Amino acid sequence: MVDFSRVQKELQECNRDLDVSGINISLKGDNLTRLIGIIPGPIGTPYEGGTFSIDIVLPDGYPFEPPKMQFATKVWHPNISSQSGAICLDILKDQWSPALTLKTALLSIQALLSTPEPDDPQDAVVAQQYLRDYQTFVGTARYWTETFAKSSTLGFEEKVQKLVEMGFPEALVRSTLEKVNGDENMALEKLCSG
Numbered sequence: 001m002v003d004f005s006r007v008q009k010e011l012q013e014c015n016r017d018l019d020v021s022g023i024n025i026s027l028k029g030d031n032l033t034r035l036i037g038i039i040p041g042p043i044g045t046p047y048e049g050g051t052f053s054i055d056i057v058l059p060d061g062y063p064f065e066p067p068k069m070q071f072a073t074k075v076w077h078p079n080i081s082s083q084s085g086a087i088c089l090d091i092l093k094d095q096w097s098p099a100l101t102l103k104t105a106l107l108s109i110q111a112l113l114s115t116p117e118p119d120d121p122q123d124a125v126v127a128q129q130y131l132r133d134y135q136t137f138v139g140t141a142r143y144w145t146e147t148f149a150k151s152s153t154l155g156f157e158e159k160v161q162k163l164v165e166m167g168f169p170e171a172l173v174r175s176t177l178e179k180v181n182g183d184e185n186m187a188l189e190k191l192c193s194g
Contacts, residue, residue, distance in 0.1 A: 002062050007032050007102075014103040018189065023106050025056070026192040029167035033058040036072070036166055037106045038188065041149060042114040046141035047075070050149025051185055054109065055085070056102065066096035067105060076137075076144040078118040078127035087112070088122035159184045163191065 014025045022040035035056040041047030053072040059065045069092055071085035079088040091100060091108050121127030130137045159182065163173040168191050180186040 001060055002033055002058050004032050010101050025102055039106050039110045041145060042110055045114050046138050047113045047145050050145035052149050063098040066092050074144055074148040076126055076141040078116045078121045078130045079112055081122050082126060086122055156182055
């Protein structure tokens with residue numbers, strides 16, 4: 001059975017230093033086993049400036065079993081499926097330990113964005129491009145970040161829709177988005193804290 005008191009503690013700890021890490025975890029609806037993680041694209045990478053959403057599902061055995069995580073935001077990376085968002089990362093499989101937290105897992109995913117492992121790919125096409133034509137890889141990864149991971153590319157209605165899908169009431173989403181001039185990340189922060 002999932003240790004819900006631990007999950008709540010992890011959420012509080014992760015969101016406490018949001019200003020420093022930029023990493024945020026919130027509930028998807030009202031169930032503590034379905035969460036959404038937010039990580040900023042690392043500086044100095046093609047993902048810089050992007051905000052990436054990661055779907056998190058906690059199995060019954062959490063924290064003794066790894067959380068199931070996959071990108072909800074489309075991303076062009078050798079270790080992340082460009083189709084499904086599946087992530088190839090050892091700590092999400094056999095290297096998981098109950099000493100790790102959701103935040104450390106998200107930090108590891110963020111580090112993976114900085115240091116791809118093309119020799120152990122999740123997406124062979126992206127890995128080949130990374131190894132054979134690095135400049136094209138960087139251009140494509142940047143384009144995908146601009147297209148899928150930057151809130152400015154979303155219209156107001158799409159932002160409303162996205163936040164409502166996370167389980168927030170539409171009227172509250174609209175008023176919160178208006179207060180923060182349509183900044184989806186700030187709106188999400190306010191909705192989660194409030």
